Amino acid sequence: MESDAKISIAALVRDAAAAALVAGLLAFPLLGFRLVDSARGLTLDTRLLWVVYAAAAVFCGRLLFSLARISLSMRRPAATRPVKIEAPGRTRYLFGVALIAAAIVMPWLPFADRNIIDKATLILIYVMLGWGLNIVVGLAGLLDLGYVAFYAVGAYSYALLSQNFGLSFWLCLPLAGLLAATFGVALGFPVLRLRGDYLAIVTLGFGEIVREVLINWGGVTGGPNGLSGIQRPSFFGLPMVPAATDGGTTFAQFFGLAFSPNQRIVFLYYLILALALATNLFTLRIRRLPIGRAWEALREDEIAARSLGINPTMVKLSAFAIGACFAGFAGSFFATRQGFISPESFTFIESAIILAIVVLGGMGSQIGIVLAAFLLVGLPEWFRELEQFRMLAFGAAMVLIMLWRPQGLLSHRDPTVRLGTPPRAKEAGA
Amino acid sequence: MRLFGRPLNGSVRTFAPGGARVGNFRGRMAYFLQQLINGVTLGATYGLIAIGYTMVYGIVGMINFAHGDIYMIGAFVSLVGFMLMGTMGITWVPLACFLVLIFAMGFTAVYGWTVERVAYRPLRGSQRLAPLISAIGVSIVLQNFVQLAQGARVKPLPPMIRGSFELSSSGNFQVTISYLQIGIILVTVALMAGFTYIIKFTPLGRAQRAAEQDRTMASLLGVDVDRTISATFVIGAALAAVAGLMVTLYYGVIDFYIGFIVGIKAFTAAVLGGIGSLPGAMLGGMLIGLIEAFWSGYFSIEYKDVAAFGILVFVLIFRPTGLLGRPEIEKV
Incomplete structure (x- = not known):
């Protein structure tokens, strides 16, 4: 268990480092240099420190994000996650009226x-x-x-x-x-x-x-x-x-x-x-x-x-x-x-x-x-x-x-008319 | 649109309408030839960007709305590259251009890869419109990122490659083709040849063609579809970067907004040629470039975008899958 966690931490750090490297590459040409058009024509401002900041920010962000995701999934195993029940039509109707x-x-x-x-x-x-x-x-x-x-x-x-x-x-x-x-x-x-x-x-x-x-x-x-x-x-x-x-x-x-x-x-x-x-x-x-x-x-x-x-x-x-x-x-x-x-x-x-x-x-x-x-x-x-x-x-x-939410905030797109089993029965079965 | 309204380069100035009234037949032919040269140059850049759209559409089936902004990033990266060359003391223009080309292609490709990895890959397999909205979001992010990082003002670059050949002259009107135009056309032809080779004869190209035909089947047969799609985005971004570099040199001014209208036109070109077809993208790009050049040369510069879109609608009415597109067969 202990070694498991260690390995996963090392993997997370590696993952975050990779993300930071990509961020550095992205930031290098456009954040690291700034085109300034002055009276003498176009000049270049160098501020490579910003690239380091960007990479550092992405590193921390990525690491925290992964840690948060892992701790969430540990606390609540996928199997016992409460099954989401779609709001039935009546609640939805009342909500609309409200x-x-x-x-x-x-x-x-x-x-x-x-x-x-x-x-x-x-x-x-x-x-x-x-x-x-x-x-x-x-x-x-x-x-x-x-x-x-x-x-x-x-x-x-x-x-x-x-x-x-x-x-x-x-x-x-x-x-x-x-x-x-x-x-x-x-x-x-x-x-x-x-x-x-x-x-x-x-x-x-x-x-x-x-x-x-x-x-x-x-x-x-x-x-x-x-x-x-x-x-x-x-x-x-x-x-x-x-x-x-x-x-x-x-x-x-x-x-x-x-x-x-x-x-x-x-x-x-x-x-x-x-x-x-x-x-x-x-x-x-x-x-x-x-x-x-x-x-x-x-x-x-x-x-x-x-x-x-x-x-x-x-x-x-x-x-x-x-x-x-x-x-x-x-x-x-x-x-x-x-x-x-x-x-x-x-x-x-x-x-x-x-x-x-x-x-x-x-x-x-x-x-x-x-x-x-x-x-x-x-x-x-x-x-x-x-x-x-x-x-x-x-x-x-x-x-x-x-x-x-790739399906949209309230994904609920069933046809208005349905044949066969009523929707309520189907949901209960699922 | 803002960009193309402001020609700096000498040879582009012949866009001015009214030149069509150069009296005799030879004069008219000369004017026609000049518009043809300008149109082909413009079309080459559109074609390079259109390939990115058409390739992504063919394999992933989504409109990569951020592709126009990838091209804009390419233009900015190449401008930064030129300034760096100046700082490092590389003044021999061909070498500088070559190094900037590599610089721009490399860094823009990273942008293409990241966009796909962050914003599109997690949405693969969800509803059809989800990646489109995500792409529009990416486009907004890229534009505003460049605006914040580089400032909103138009960035001018003094012309670096001067000189031109005079092809013919009649009276006060000369037909010229600048070295830069020759360079643009040559680079485009070379890239197209290399690109066609990749698609036709390399394992990557084979994987891309397989993924285009049937993604699930390809992955069952051992094609790493995710990697193939990443490679597609990298290649598309690199080609867009070349277009960005050429436009930076050709027009000499860029700003953070150029990606939008050029992106739309390149996508129009891809659709016109038949989306999913690579020769179609090039053909469509050429056509859009020529239509724009001739419309501006013979009619009015104001409605040139209307002309391009009008012809698109006209072509699609008679060939709903574009000029070189294959009709989709629907299976029940």
Whole structure:
């Protein structure tokens, strides 16, 4: 026993040393030297000590990690590990209801100041985008890497329609969704017969095309400077401003309240909450319709689905268009919330974040998406002080969460309809 | 995109649109020839990066999203290498270039190996999208690591290899091919030849081809699949490093963000050629390079990325598996 432990310690040290060696090699060219462009041209700063620090840090980290893993596995042998039981549907349902209730009362709680509601609104935008993309990726199994393009279409449609034609937010919202869906159909029609990853690259390319058009079509889209002064939303025609410009009543006057800028923040929060919940409700209901079942059937086995008479192109196209439509809604909300949009907001990294939310959430799990959005969007917002290290940590977190839970936070993806033995009986048997 | 919008090298300057209006037939031919030379040079770098994508996709079946950033790392490592050569007093340019080539290939290969070992291998065999998300995470990490370690500002390198051949001249328009362009094309051809040899005739290549056809079967027959995949990542990263070195020399400016758009284009090239096919990757790279050069030369520089993607969509509609790809046979 004693010698056993000794040997394993020696092996651990060797393992950690190897990791440290690799870290040193990685750090040598890029941490050990720094390119400085001064007035005399490019010069090189040498700071080889950093390489030693990096190697030492990796050595200690690796050693501690291995030790922790070993001590954990010794304390709790694999055989007696408690069998994990999936949360049954009822608990999950109650949890969802509780989550919604918490979201509704949140703005009235004492800790909720303007900042927190603002951040919650941002998280809800990503929740809605995640739920929208979930229709495409989670339900229909189509890999879409350019989802942000539809978000951009929605945002620009609202901004342009309201600026050029003076349409109100409530009129533009469905129009923006419709336009985004049209774009989805236009893109989807030629490319949806491609298989998995080909579709991914075409959607990625489409996202870049949309962004490039937004940048270069200066006359309409304002080019890289974007569009500013976008009309803020009104409460069914009652503007949320200190005083109405054209002599009409404002929201505060109508309800006999004192004007406060918080009213708009809270209103925006409830607006996105309602939009997101509508997306959720839509998804939950459509999964039980023939079209939703056809999506899931195609995702699971395309050949079998086709042999049963499902037209894959039309079914995929509908998923693509509906997903795009929700992105359009979210986009026009984004435009009205910010009051300013530019191509900067619609880069590939946004698509990547939304996709990461869906995959980390567990592909098809609606609550998982909320958790993932909170992790990926909420936490980095709270760590703004880290500034430059924030994105580094964000990327690392993405990798680590994936390694920790490859199936997603709440992996739970069984078909909505099941034949034969009921799921409860199967679980009991296992 | 930022990178290619800022040509420093003399021969690249002929990208300027409007040159197409050089009057007579000879002038037009000369202009065409110049775009062809520029396009082939650009295509060579895309092709080298595309090989990394297509090889990984063929064997592991994942989109290695971080590959573009590996190329960016290669560019930075070679720039550091050049500065080190300067410090060590190696001023004979061919020797310096050769040493930097080895330096960059070696260190970038370590990056490729580590990324696979840390972020992809534990996810092998889990759901299809898990490695993709992990790869996007790695890409973000690499970009921000380089930004923190080297600063966000664009790094310029003074042109090291000057001089060019004049192929023909008509009026005020000369067709030139610079020594650097010749070097890029020669190095690419040499690497392609060596690479084809590895794939076709060495045990490693055989193992790679076996793993591509059927990973489980290959491992049953004694192929160490994990090692083969590691080797694939190492080779891909080394080739990307060469591309990074060539771009550093050719354009003379790099920053931490160059990997993204070039990575997307190289992946587009791989898909265009037929993903999984090595000649396809080179062909796709060439095509994307030529499309970009001709589009910028004859139409407008603004929409050149749109042109590349547009042609990709067009090709995929008629050949859904790319130009040289084999159609996948689905077994029930």
